[in-house]
Amino acid sequence: xxxxxxxxxxxxxIHAWSYARVIKExxxxxxxxxxxxxxxxxxxxAEKYGVKDVYNNYEDLLKRDDIDAVIITSENAKHPPQAxxxxxxxxxxxxxxxxxxxxxxADEMVRAANRYNVxxxxxxxxxxxxxxxxxxxxxxxxxxxxxxxxxxxxxxxxPGLWFxxxxxxxxxSMIDHTVHTADLMRWYTGDExxxxxxxxxxxxxxxxxxxxxxxxxxKFKRGVIGSIDCSWSRPSTWPIWGDVWLAIxxxxxxxxxxxxxxxIDLVKEGKPLRWxxxxxxxxxxxxxxxxxxxxxxxxxxxxxxDGRQALEITxxxxxxxxxxxxxxxxx
Amino acid sequence: xxxxxxxxxxxxxxxRIHLDAWKRLPNVEVKAIVDVEEERAKKYAEMFGIPEFFxxxxxxxxxPEIDIIDVCTPTYTHAKISIDAMKSGKNVLLEKPxxxxxxxxxxxxxxxxxxxxxxxxxxCLRFWPEYTVTKKIxxxxxxxxxxxxxxxxxxxxxxxxWKSWLKDFSKxxxxxxxxxIHDVDFLRWIIGExxxxxxxxxxxxTKDATSxxxxxxxxxxxNGAIAYVEGSWIQPKNFxxxxxxEIVGTGGALKVDNxxxxxxxxxxxxxxxxxxxxxxxxxxxxxxxxFVDSVVKDYEPMISGLEARKTLEVVLAGVxxxxxxxxxxxPLSGEVIG
Numbered sequence: 001x002x003x004x005x006x007x008x009x010x011x012x013x014i015h016a017w018s019y020a021r022v023i024k025e026x027x028x029x030x031x032x033x034x035x036x037x038x039x040x041x042x043x044x045x046a047e048k049y050g051v052k053d054v055y056n057n058y059e060d061l062l063k064r065d066d067i068d069a070v071i072i073t074s075e076n077a078k079h080p081p082q083a084x085x086x087x088x089x090x091x092x093x094x095x096x097x098x099x100x101x102x103x104x105x106a107d108e109m110v111r112a113a114n115r116y117n118v119x120x121x122x123x124x125x126x127x128x129x130x131x132x133x134x135x136x137x138x139x140x141x142x143x144x145x146x147x148x149x150x151x152x153x154x155x156x157x158x159p160g161l162w163f164x165x166x167x168x169x170x171x172x173s174m175i176d177h178t179v180h181t182a183d184l185m186r187w188y189t190g191d192e193x194x195x196x197x198x199x200x201x202x203x204x205x206x207x208x209x210x211x212x213x214x215x216x217x218x219k220f221k222r223g224v225i226g227s228i229d230c231s232w233s234r235p236s237t238w239p240i241w242g243d244v245w246l247a248i249x250x251x252x253x254x255x256x257x258x259x260x261x262x263x264i265d266l267v268k269e270g271k272p273l274r275w276x277x278x279x280x281x282x283x284x285x286x287x288x289x290x291x292x293x294x295x296x297x298x299x300x301x302x303x304x305x306d307g308r309q310a311l312e313i314t315x316x317x318x319x320x321x322x323x324x325x326x327x328x329x330x331x
Numbered sequence: 332x333x334x335x336x337x338x339x340x341x342x343x344x345x346x347r348i349h350l351d352a353w354k355r356l357p358n359v360e361v362k363a364i365v366d367v368e369e370e371r372a373k374k375y376a377e378m379f380g381i382p383e384f385f386x387x388x389x390x391x392x393x394x395p396e397i398d399i400i401d402v403c404t405p406t407y408t409h410a411k412i413s414i415d416a417m418k419s420g421k422n423v424l425l426e427k428p429x430x431x432x433x434x435x436x437x438x439x440x441x442x443x444x445x446x447x448x449x450x451x452x453x454x455c456l457r458f459w460p461e462y463t464v465t466k467k468i469x470x471x472x473x474x475x476x477x478x479x480x481x482x483x484x485x486x487x488x489x490x491x492x493w494k495s496w497l498k499d500f501s502k503x504x505x506x507x508x509x510x511x512i513h514d515v516d517f518l519r520w521i522i523g524e525x526x527x528x529x530x531x532x533x534x535x536x537t538k539d540a541t542s543x544x545x546x547x548x549x550x551x552x553x554n555g556a557i558a559y560v561e562g563s564w565i566q567p568k569n570f571x572x573x574x575x576x577e578i579v580g581t582g583g584a585l586k587v588d589n590x591x592x593x594x595x596x597x598x599x600x601x602x603x604x605x606x607x608x609x610x611x612x613x614x615x616x617x618x619x620x621x622f623v624d625s626v627v628k629d630y631e632p633m634i635s636g637l638e639a640r641k642t643l644e645v646v647l648a649g650v651x652x653x654x655x656x657x658x659x660x661x662p663l664s665g666e667v668i669g
Contacts, residue, residue: 148535151547153481197658202555213557214557215558225532227547233479249545252567254485
């Protein structure tokens with residue numbers, strides 16, 4: 001069996017660590033080389049995952065002929081040049097969400113992947129969670145009739161690191177937490193968003209220069225209504241990092257997804273309650289499916305274009321929050 | 332001690348719940364029940380041991396023995412009945428919403444002041460235990476200043492309403508005015524005044540209705556907090572009535588829903604599980620007791636007409652926003668319904 005040989009470009013995004021863990025676990029994958037612009041983080045990751053080939057210049061990593069695919073998990077704003085260069089070097093890629101912070105960049109990334117004929121998968125891990133994919137089947141089978149409304153939340157703790165630095169993140173909780181459920185709504189409805197209205201409230205954490213609260217109301221072209229609660233609203237002592245929660249109202253039923261609810265209550269002396277997760281491993285499913293896509297020359301379940309479309313919804317939400325008006329898409 | 336005498340007008344859904352509470356108060360006698368349909372009035376009279384029943388409410392507001400009128404009629408009749416009762420010098424407990432029009436609310440409020448009677452609008456959430464405990468937690472500053480809230484209230488279509496008045500937008504205002512008003516009132520109570528509302532929804536499922544059956548609204552408060560409020564009457568028929576509340580402040584967060592906090596769950600052959608949190612001095616008991624006490628002890632009841640009017644204005648702003656598809660700032664300049 002031929003293994004798919006991976007490189008990881010940056011461990012700045014916390015998800016990189018889980019993706020590296022998955023690659024190490026999978027029999028048909030190999031973590032060959034890693035890059036990071038932070039020498040200490042590079043060293044830490046190399047030691048943790050036993051990677052010998054480390055780079056402080058991603059072009060050098062991409063020049064190698066023995067790497068099939070890369071995962072780009074740098075800070076949001078750094079994705080575009082790295083992704084475009086990866087495509088130019090013929091590497092298949094998974095790009096962390098949001099794929100960029102600017103639509104023009106996202107378009108160029110999509111074009112580059114097409115031009116150099118590489119697979120471009122957006123790390124919309126939620127399409128690979130077994131709860132959401134089970135529901136996709138239920139919806140496609142019209143188990144609850146036609147979809148009328150999709151109400152969603154993607155709450156989280158404040159992730160810290162560079163997530164509050166707008167030059168790197170492109171924004172706060174809204175850019176961090178809108179795309180997952182926006183993408184699921186697009187996937188479930190098979191439709192595109194027509195208009196968006198959003199509000200940003202006063203910050204929970206006063207010290208942040210980006211927003212940490214946000215609420216979005218949206219409408220799809222064929223009439224489905226949606227909402228997204230995209231706040232970093234969970235205190236640091238909350239029992240789990242956050243949630244991805246959806247309620248789908250249909251003409252003949254109602255479905256709730258609480259993707260990260262399967263947990264064990266764990267309480268240690270002197271510590272707050274902690275939830276130990278035992279649900280579906282979406283990261284593992286996503287990377288396994290990416291390998292399948294490469295081997296079978298298939299189309300990813302969540303493409304670069306899907307990443308671009310979800311970004312557009314987020315940017316429309318920012319525009320609405322700023323202007324106080326309903327924003328029509330496309331921008 | 333002489334008993335306070337009351338009459339309940341309307342023999343429908345909420346009146347039955349109120350009567351159950353009225354009957355538990357030791358210092359009260361329910362003297363009469365009124366409904367435009369004699370059968371309905373008679374049925375409740377028998378069920379609750381009420382001595383008199385009428386089809387004409389003027390019979391009870393003209394009865395000098397009666398101290399309190401509990402108005403449990405459909406919303407579109409609230410103004411006329413309450414004003415008539417007040418003009419007869421009766422103290423009035425009025426089911427929410429206070430009215431569908433702001434000028435009706437104003438007239439009710441003015442009449443209550445002019446007549447010097449006690450008047451309260453039955454926004455029952457202010458007596459529900461999870462909400463009063465939440466209020467206490469927030470007021471004590473345990474979660475800091477409120478920044479973001481989320482509340483939803485989900486129900487199958489309330490097809491029990493008399494002559495389907497809830498289905499008629501001009502009579503009920505739809506799900507946001509009739510049901511989400513609870514959450515809006517509660518959020519106003521703990522956060523403060525609303526500055527702007529954006530709402531989206533429609534008649535999504537109930538094709539024979541003019542009432543909106545699904546609405547979600549984004550509220551902006553004057554103090555910078557934001558809130559998501561959702562009301563649904565499009566749940567499947569067997570769906571258990573569901574409420575959810577989440578509040579996050581600068582110092583912490585709280586959440587509570589009505590299903591994971593039940594103390595009793597009943598499973599029966601062939602039907603869905605039903606869960607509940609039985610409390611002998613429940614919200615309705617406390618609400619009605621509070622109003623009776625305001626009459627007996629002569630104090631101002633906690634949910635004034637003005638409070639109820641402010642809440643009404645927010646839900647009407649939601650309806651206006653939904654109809655115009657743009658955010659609506661408060662105060663409203665005119666009527667939204669009718």
